[in-house]
Amino acid sequence: MSDMSSLNRKLIQTLAETISKQVDHFNKTEVECLIREFNVLLGECAASGRAVNGLDKEKFRSILHNNFGMTDDMIMDLAPLLVDPTVFRTFDRDNDSFVSLKEWIEGLSVFLRGTMDEKIKYCFQVYDLNSDNYISREEMFHLLKNSLIRQPTEEDPDEGIKDLVEITLKRMDHDHDGRLSFSDFEKAVKEENLLLEAFGTCLPDIMSTEAFEQHVFQEQLVL
Amino acid sequence: MSDMSSLNRKLIQTLAETISKQVDHFNKTEVECLIREFNVLLGECAASGRAVNGLDKEKFRSILHNNFGMTDDMIMDLAPLLVDPTVFRTFDRDNDSFVSLKEWIEGLSVFLRGTMDEKIKYCFQVYDLNSDNYISREEMFHLLKNSLIRQPTEEDPDEGIKDLVEITLKRMDHDHDGRLSFSDFEKAVKEENLLLEAFGTCLPDIMSTEAFEQHVFQEQLVL
Numbered sequence: 001m002s003d004m005s006s007l008n009r010k011l012i013q014t015l016a017e018t019i020s021k022q023v024d025h026f027n028k029t030e031v032e033c034l035i036r037e038f039n040v041l042l043g044e045c046a047a048s049g050r051a052v053n054g055l056d057k058e059k060f061r062s063i064l065h066n067n068f069g070m071t072d073d074m075i076m077d078l079a080p081l082l083v084d085p086t087v088f089r090t091f092d093r094d095n096d097s098f099v100s101l102k103e104w105i106e107g108l109s110v111f112l113r114g115t116m117d118e119k120i121k122y123c124f125q126v127y128d129l130n131s132d133n134y135i136s137r138e139e140m141f142h143l144l145k146n147s148l149i150r151q152p153t154e155e156d157p158d159e160g161i162k163d164l165v166e167i168t169l170k171r172m173d174h175d176h177d178g179r180l181s182f183s184d185f186e187k188a189v190k191e192e193n194l195l196l197e198a199f200g201t202c203l204p205d206i207m208s209t210e211a212f213e214q215h216v217f218q219e220q221l222v223l
Numbered sequence: 224m225s226d227m228s229s230l231n232r233k234l235i236q237t238l239a240e241t242i243s244k245q246v247d248h249f250n251k252t253e254v255e256c257l258i259r260e261f262n263v264l265l266g267e268c269a270a271s272g273r274a275v276n277g278l279d280k281e282k283f284r285s286i287l288h289n290n291f292g293m294t295d296d297m298i299m300d301l302a303p304l305l306v307d308p309t310v311f312r313t314f315d316r317d318n319d320s321f322v323s324l325k326e327w328i329e330g331l332s333v334f335l336r337g338t339m340d341e342k343i344k345y346c347f348q349v350y351d352l353n354s355d356n357y358i359s360r361e362e363m364f365h366l367l368k369n370s371l372i373r374q375p376t377e378e379d380p381d382e383g384i385k386d387l388v389e390i391t392l393k394r395m396d397h398d399h400d401g402r403l404s405f406s407d408f409e410k411a412v413k414e415e416n417l418l419l420e421a422f423g424t425c426l427p428d429i430m431s432t433e434a435f436e437q438h439v440f441q442e443q444l445v446l
Contacts, residue, residue: 069371148292148430163441164434193416194429206417207371211387218386 012036015101023105025113030217031105037216038101054098060088067212068111068204087202090125112209116189119196119203124185126202135180140165140199147200168198235259238324246328248336253440254328260439261324277321283311290435291334291427310425313348335432339412342419342426347408349425358403363388363422370423391421 016031026034045059046052055063064070064087091099091107099107110122125131129139144161172180172188172195180188189195197203204212239254249257268282269275278286287293287310314322314330322330333345348354352362367384395403395411395418403411412418420426427435 144430148434160434160438163437164430167433167437168430192429197428198430205420206415207367207387207391207421210390211371211383214386214390215383 019102019105022102023109024118025109026105033216034105034108035101038104053096054100055104056098057088060091060099067215068208070201070204086126086129090122090202111204112213116193116196120186120189121182123189123196123199123202124182127185127199133182135185135199137165137169137178140168140180143199242325242328245325246332247341248332249328256439257328257331258324261327276319277323278327279321280311283314283322290438291431293424293427309349309352313345313425334427335436339416339419343409343412344405346412346419346422346425347405350408350422356405358408358422360388360392360401363391363403366422 012032012035013028016028016035019035020026020028020031023031041055041059041063042052045056050056050059070087088099089095091103093103093106094100110118114122124135127135127139127143129142141161144164145158148161148164169178169180172184174184174187175181235255235258236251239251239258242258243249243251243254246254264278264282264286265275268279273279273282293310311322312318314326316326316329317323333341337345347358350358350362350366352365364384367387368381371384371387392401392403395407397407397410398404
């Protein structure tokens with residue numbers, strides 16, 4: 001092993017030790033794997049001549065698509081879907097348009113191993129498009145319009161979505177103020193877990209998660 | 224009201240009464256709505272010059288797509304997906320290549336309002352491609368190959384899926400016979416509900432379900 005790669009190895013270990021103390025659900029070895037994987041992903045960004053401050057929107061979107069099957073292709077004829085950029089916004093905590101190493105690992109800790117409480121918090125952040133701590137009628141309408149397939153036979157498909165927003169409010173708006181607070185959302189999801197992703201898929205399914213963990217943790221450990 | 228439509232109405236009511244006694248989760252009025260909706264769907268088949276013994280595969284597929292967003296468009300570059308035809312096979316209990324009125328209502332009772340036990344049974348039937356009461360390694364491989372997005376960077380993407388099949392067996396094959404019996408599958412899903420659709424989406428999401436119920440039950444009741 002050269003001095004350079006030995007130094008590199010040492011640096012990654014130190015960084016992994018620090019991050020594993022700040023982020024839940026991953027041990028030091030797993031964080032090391034995630035750092036190596038992040039470097040590979042960042043290298044792919046750099047190779048295509050893009051900035052390397054972190055994962056940009058384009059790269060982030062393609063990672064989510066390739067690894068977790070998260071995509072908006074299924075509603076191709078609609079306006080550009082919000083889900084990916086919205087997930088991006090939730091990962092990119094400091095809002096600098098790049099997902100840094102730490103933000104990536106923090107996001108993955110919820111994606112891959114989050115508790116129900118963490119997932120409820122995450123989904124609420126994704127759906128709260130303007131980050132004002134409420135999911136409003138307008139936000140629900142916007143999210144459902146993009147995530148639901150419309151029936152081609154309907155004369156005014158927006159009407160159906162408006163009705164659905166009202167049904168959802170009736171079901172989830174416990175304090176009757178015409179919008180969903182975090183507490184409304186949390187209560188509803190705890191009563192019916194299926195409501196977690198009510199306004200659009202923003203978490204990977206269980207097999208994609210297994211496949212990703214296998215790819216990052218198992219294969220890299222063998223090397 | 225003409226004698227004809229009054230007769231029609233009477234017939235639908237009698238039919239609804241019979242079916243509502245045989246199928247769970249829908250009352251007589253709801254079955255009436257489902258019969259009317261079925262007639263509309265069947266009329267669309269007839270209008271395009273197709274047979275009207277029931278819903279054929281093509282119509283069934285488009286209904287699942289339009290109403291429940293169930294689709295294989297997201298994996299367009301893979302071989303034709305099994306999920307829809309497989310869901311079709313599960314609805315089409317008498318295996319005559321048409322989903323009859325009764326089969327449609329029976330299927331929807333699980334789709335829209337099924338208990339966890341009913342959904343486990345349904346998903347197992349969908350995944351048991353050759354109906355031999357086991358989900359084999361080959362069936363898992365086939366299902367996961369079609370439902371998972373592959374990583375374009377992988378040299379042999381089949382290898383990753385094979386590994387995933389082994390991980391899944393380790394987790395779900397309680398009696399260690401190298402395949403999933405219904406009892407293996409049931410036990411695993413009861414421990415971790417997310418495993419219900421482990422091998423591919425075959426149930427509608429909660430908002431599509433709400434929207435469908437609203438469309439069929441609410442709007443028709445207003446008429």
